[in-house]
Amino acid sequence: MSDAELKSLLSDGAVATPSGRIVRVLSQRGPMSARDIAQTTGLAKSTVSTALTELRRSGMVVEGNGDSARSASVGRPATTLSLNPHAGTCVGLLFGMYHMQMIVADVSHAVIADKTVQLDPDYSPQAAAALSSQLIEQAYSEHAISPDTLLGVGLAVAGPINPIDGCVQRAGGVPTWAGVDLKSVFEHVLERPVFVDNESNCSAIAEMMWGAAVGYEDFVFFTLDLGVGGAIVNRGHVITGVAGGAGEFGHMSIDPEGPLCRCGNRGCLELYASFKEPLVHASKRFGRQMTMNEVIELAKAGDVGCRRLIEDTAEAAGRGLGIIGTVFNPPLVVIGGAMATAGELMLVPLERSFNKHTLIKRDDVPPDAQTRIVVGKFIDNDACMGAVGMVLRHYGART
Numbered sequence: 001m002s003d004a005e006l007k008s009l010l011s012d013g014a015v016a017t018p019s020g021r022i023v024r025v026l027s028q029r030g031p032m033s034a035r036d037i038a039q040t041t042g043l044a045k046s047t048v049s050t051a052l053t054e055l056r057r058s059g060m061v062v063e064g065n066g067d068s069a070r071s072a073s074v075g076r077p078a079t080t081l082s083l084n085p086h087a088g089t090c091v092g093l094l095f096g097m098y099h100m101q102m103i104v105a106d107v108s109h110a111v112i113a114d115k116t117v118q119l120d121p122d123y124s125p126q127a128a129a130a131l132s133s134q135l136i137e138q139a140y141s142e143h144a145i146s147p148d149t150l151l152g153v154g155l156a157v158a159g160p161i162n163p164i165d166g167c168v169q170r171a172g173g174v175p176t177w178a179g180v181d182l183k184s185v186f187e188h189v190l191e192r193p194v195f196v197d198n199e200s201n202c203s204a205i206a207e208m209m210w211g212a213a214v215g216y217e218d219f220v221f222f223t224l225d226l227g228v229g230g231a232i233v234n235r236g237h238v239i240t241g242v243a244g245g246a247g248e249f250g251h252m253s254i255d256p257e258g259p260l261c262r263c264g265n266r267g268c269l270e271l272y273a274s275f276k277e278p279l280v281h282a283s284k285r286f287g288r289q290m291t292m293n294e295v296i297e298l299a300k301a302g303d304v305g306c307r308r309l310i311e312d313t314a315e316a317a318g319r320g321l322g323i324i325g326t327v328f329n330p331p332l333v334v335i336g337g338a339m340a341t342a343g344e345l346m347l348v349p350l351e352r353s354f355n356k357h358t359l360i361k362r363d364d365v366p367p368d369a370q371t372r373i374v375v376g377k378f379i380d381n382d383a384c385m386g387a388v389g390m391v392l393r394h395y396g397a398r399t
Contacts, residue, residue, distance in 0.1 A: 011242035011330040018051040027395045030109035031082040053377045082108040092387030094156040097173045101384045115138040152193040154387030156202040160244035201238045204231035204388030211377030220330045225337035228270040273317035278309040292338045311349045318353020336376040
């Protein structure tokens, strides 16, 4: 077994072979039973059994999640089959205004390294690519991983990404990146395939592969933080839109006479449903710069004012989500972003507001036809995990 063999089985030419289809589905979905592999690929059980025998003999497929040194798996239970963790790796990178995060994982879906570094504001894409190369080299050296196993790198950034050319349409977290073809910039430095998407789309991928949306092919991801964003998933695929702007829920104009938004429109949902203004009020009240985490912890401890800030913001978010619910009527909404850490303090008023403002009310339909609203599993690192998932899904996309 070698990384060359894995790359061969993940190539387009191997799509029609049973072994290639099995390797691809394990790359995309992580550890699975032989029965699940047969159901997912549509191959006969006997064909799966024969192919798995050969893949096991070659060392490409192993039982469980592979070697115990890499036990921080985000995949399914270890009593199933997975790709050999030594066969290939991938990297996810998240770029924020003042930091970048890197996660290294192997093809068994086990996390090997997770590192965050602080950056100066307005750093360039070229500087980010150079730093990424250094961090990847360091991580692979520290964990004794061959660089040859690196299959690809996923990038998660704030702002819509043109799905055709990979250019940043409107940069949010890193304003100077607008109009930059990140795929070309990073591939030139990293010398590996690079995949780029909006951070909310990446977050949705993480929740779909390993988190709160496992088992759902249709759902909405709704980000509540200092900004508002989201993603739309249909039949297991993130909808990007023709120019990459799908799911930008924060910039729905709900009051055309409202305040001017940073996007240039007026009365956007983000102006009412993000925690930016409530944080200003909290800072004035306490006489110092407050963080979201501090406000949320005070609210959990019983501070009435902080609770009210969360409730009012959640109510506004529920109104916006009510519009989204009317348009899509999704079976599931996953809430991400820092506000999700408030738990029931946020979720209860948001659900109440959603039910009030959406078309199909909770009492209109039986439980199995109601929209479920849940908090995401990967609140702290969902976008970076999704960047990892973007690479794994790419190689498993054509099963």
